[in-house]
Amino acid sequence: MGRLVPAVTRALDILELFLAGDGTLSAPEITNRLGLPRTTVHELVSTLAARNYLTPLPEQPGRYRLGVRAYQLGSRYAEQLDLAAEGQRVARSVADTCDETVHVAILEGADVIYIAKVDSTHAVRMVSAAGRRLPAHCTAVGKMLLASLPADELEELLPAGEQLPALTPDSITSPDVLRPALDEVRARGVAFEHRESNPDVSCVAAPVRDSGARVVAALSISVPVIRWDPARGAELEELARGGAAELSARLGHRGAR
Numbered sequence: 001m002g003r004l005v006p007a008v009t010r011a012l013d014i015l016e017l018f019l020a021g022d023g024t025l026s027a028p029e030i031t032n033r034l035g036l037p038r039t040t041v042h043e044l045v046s047t048l049a050a051r052n053y054l055t056p057l058p059e060q061p062g063r064y065r066l067g068v069r070a071y072q073l074g075s076r077y078a079e080q081l082d083l084a085a086e087g088q089r090v091a092r093s094v095a096d097t098c099d100e101t102v103h104v105a106i107l108e109g110a111d112v113i114y115i116a117k118v119d120s121t122h123a124v125r126m127v128s129a130a131g132r133r134l135p136a137h138c139t140a141v142g143k144m145l146l147a148s149l150p151a152d153e154l155e156e157l158l159p160a161g162e163q164l165p166a167l168t169p170d171s172i173t174s175p176d177v178l179r180p181a182l183d184e185v186r187a188r189g190v191a192f193e194h195r196e197s198n199p200d201v202s203c204v205a206a207p208v209r210d211s212g213a214r215v216v217a218a219l220s221i222s223v224p225v226i227r228w229d230p231a232r233g234a235e236l237e238e239l240a241r242g243g244a245a246e247l248s249a250r251l252g253h254r255g256a257r
Contacts, residue, residue: 049067087115087116103116108133168197191206192205203223206237
């Protein structure tokens, strides 16, 4: 890495302050938070405002918010994001840590579609593939995604009185049983599945959010039941949460890290 330019570093420090609070700051507040000389802050703020990275608030003289140029840069970054590609990178990192199979999935109707997958190196492991589609209610990623839906959308997918398809004898087949399970997922912020999609596999999944805090995917870790116990489950829960937070951060979610 080359030498960091102090003036550029300070300018970026100023911009990053606007990510917190209500997104508005005055020059004295910036001075206090960064511990920089007042003249330095004044020059940097004036330069950032002249280049439209900051804009003054007409109704609050002396205060600034992020300007249109910052929005344009963020929009260009978002355009270049690829959920599948970013998901594959994060899944690889999580799999390298736990040596279990890691998936990233999205919801399509009442099904999940796996868009990224990294295999365990163990001889005994879950067999699946990116692009595979499964009933959402039978999987940890699907439960996480279903639990994130607005109530009206969830009702459309889980009409009362209709039987849900089963993949194993342990699959939930009643919407009346599934709904309380989804309430628990919402409360806990993580979903589990034990032998519901595969009689030999347990899974844990956590939500992936985009820059607007919407749940757009879920990341799961799948483990053969012979390697699952409460202690291992707790360990993998934290890894799933961390991986989902990392992927969320890559998608621009500010509260992810």
